[in-house]
Amino acid sequence: MSGIGKRELIELYDKLLQFYGKQNWWPVDLEYHKTHGSDPREEVIIGAILTQNTSWKNVEKALENLKREKALNLKAIKEIPTEKLMELIKPAGFYRQKSLYLKEFANKFPSISHLKNVKREDLLKVKGIGKETADAILLYALDRLEFVVDAYTKRLLERLWNIKGSYEEIKRLFEKNLPKDLEIYREFHALIDIHAKEFCKKKPLCEECPLREKCIKSCF
Ligand code: SF4
Structure with missing residues (x-):
């Protein structure tokens, strides 16, 4: 090549x-997760989906909204009504599409422990997870090379x-x-x-x- x-x-x-x-990527709010007993790696996953086709500044606003609703974790994403999720992530753009991607991901993997043995091919089968998002999740959330x-x-x-x-x-x-x-x-x-x-x-x-x-x- x-x-x-x-x-x-x-x-x-x-x-x-x-x-x-x-x-020192990926930026996560460790204090928030300590206080709420959630796993910061789930914030990386949510951020990796939200950052598709938008700037990080917009993602930050959406992450702040999710934090305010105590919904910055996969279990909460799975349980929250889709309409509400769309409203919270609106600042990140393409919110209808991204709410479906987040829901699909959280339904399949409702916590970080469900991703322990996940393979790249498994992530690529999830709607909305392309190569870049899959690799970002693998590298920054799951310690994979x-x-x-x-x-x-x-x-x-x-x-x-x-x-x-x-x-x-x-x-x-x-x-x-x-x-x-x-x-x-x-x-x-x-x-x-x-x-x-x-x-x-x-x-x-x-x-x-x-x-x-x-x-x-x-x-x-
Ligand atoms: S800005 Fe880009 S194109 Fe210009 S010298 Fe640097 S690397 Fe090369």
Whole structure:
């Protein structure tokens, strides 16, 4: 697929880490879960579904609404009336669709313990769970070594090294070359996302970009 391997990917990771520092994804409200006796990993799952096609800022508003109703857990999502759920998650957009996805997920997996032995293929069978959402749930909630690829990852690889590929091809490129280390997988995905938001935007800000010397699509 490309001449890019371990050295280039680790160099990229180091450079991004050095520039932005650790991102410590996935952001969860540990205090809330401590107080309410819920599992923070369920917040990761709910957030991963809500974040489809919207910004994290909008997801946060929906998560706040769920917290207010003490519904930031899979059991509550399963039990809450769909109309009420739609109202609570409205700020995250596509709320009709997402309420069905959340319901479907919570009906199938009403608590984190039901996901103990779940396989990627099992998640992909749930309505509304695509590859990116499945991998985000596996990596950030279930401690599995599944690299998450998103549109930002694809854009960065294309601009940096002229690499184009399917979701699975790009995922394999990372997984084949990175050390089997959860923290690296988690941080790398988060660092790519922040870089895409800060510099490698739709219209890239190459002049100040920390990667410009290694980037073949740099504007220089
Ligand atoms: S130099 Fe420009 S195109 Fe390359 S990674 Fe940086 S912002 Fe993106």
